[in-house]
Amino acid sequence: MAQTVWLVDDNSPATAPTGQGSWSNAFQDPQDAFDGAVTGDTILIAEGSYSPDPAGTTNIVGIDTPSGTTITGRHHSFVVKVPVTVIGGFVGYTPSGTSSTNPLLPDGLVSKTILHGDFLNTPADPFDNSHHVVHVDGSLSSQFSIRTVELQRMIIRDGNTYLSQASSSYEPVRLGAGIH
Numbered sequence: 001m002a003q004t005v006w007l008v009d010d011n012s013p014a015t016a017p018t019g020q021g022s023w024s025n026a027f028q029d030p031q032d033a034f035d036g037a038v039t040g041d042t043i044l045i046a047e048g049s050y051s052p053d054p055a056g057t058t059n060i061v062g063i064d065t066p067s068g069t070t071i072t073g074r075h076h077s078f079v080v081k082v083p084v085t086v087i088g089g090f091v092g093y094t095p096s097g098t099s100s101t102n103p104l105l106p107d108g109l110v111s112k113t114i115l116h117g118d119f120l121n122t123p124a125d126p127f128d129n130s131h132h133v134v135h136v137d138g139s140l141s142s143q144f145s146i147r148t149v150e151l152q153r154m155i156i157r158d159g160n161t162y163l164s165q166a167s168s169s170y171e172p173v174r175l176g177a178g179i180h
Contacts, residue, residue: 003040003041003042004020004036004037004038004041004042005020005041005042005043005044006019006020006027006033006036006037006041006042006043006044007019007020007021007022007023007025007026007027007033007043007044007046007092008026008027008028008029008030008032008033008043008044008045008046008050009023009026009027009028009045009046009048009090009092009093010028010029010046010048010049010050011046011048011092011093012024012025012026012027012028012092012093013093014026014027014028017032019032019033019036023046023090023092023093023094024093026046026092026093029050029053030043030045030050030078030115031052031053031078031079033045034078034079034080034081034084035081037080037081037082037084038082039082039083039084040083040084041082041084041085042084042085042086042087043084043085043086043087044087044088044090045086045087045088045090045113045154046088046090046091046092046093046111046113047088047089047090047091047092047111047112047113048092048113048114049114049116050078050113050114050115050116051115051116051117051118051119051130051133051158052076052077052078052117052119052130052133053076053119076119076130077117077130077131077132077133077134077135078115078133078134078135079135079137080134080135080136080137080149081137083148083149084149084150085149085150085152086149086150086151086152086154087152087153087154088111088112088113088151088152088153088154088155089110089111089112089113089152089153089154090111090113091111110153112155113153113154113155114154114155114156114157115133115134115154115155115156115157116129116133116155116156116157116158116159117129117130117131117132117133117157117158117159117160118158126158126160127160129158129159129160130158130159130160131159131160131161132159132161133156133157133158133159134149134156136149
């Protein structure tokens with residue numbers, strides 16, 4: 001089976017994007033590409049700053065949610081369900097019609113692709129950020145199965161787990177603010 005290359009660009013003008021073919025048809029939300037991807041696919045994300053949609057819902061089955069649980073708000077993350085390669089730093093769509101999969105800007109500076117948990121855009125208040133910015137869902141074959149997700153040229157920041165005191169129990173909201 002041929003591997004698919006998915007495109008994500010928050011500047012894409014597409015009103016009904018497919019995430020494939022050209023940057024002008026890219027998804028605006030990385031979660032759309034994560035949802036469409038199958039094992040071995042590649043997701044290219046253009047420069048920009050992306051956060052999980054707190055109003056959106058993602059139905060995941062994971063070690064921190066019972067089967068069929070729908071999560072929202074601070075529990076919302078970008079959920080990666082299958083082994084994929086995610087590469088950031090692309091110029092993406094440009095209004096002049098020129099677009100590229102070349103990750104370098106014309107001046108040679110690297111474009112920044114940021115996945116962050118500050119979905120309310122309140123930098124002074126980290127306590128309303130997502131617990132986990134990226135959640136690699138390892139539950140498809142067993143509760144603790146290992147998934148391989150390769151991330152290149154990405155900045156992941158502003159997740160906020162909490163640990164008020166040392167605990168010997170496993171509580172997912174205490175671990176993995178960036179990636180869980």
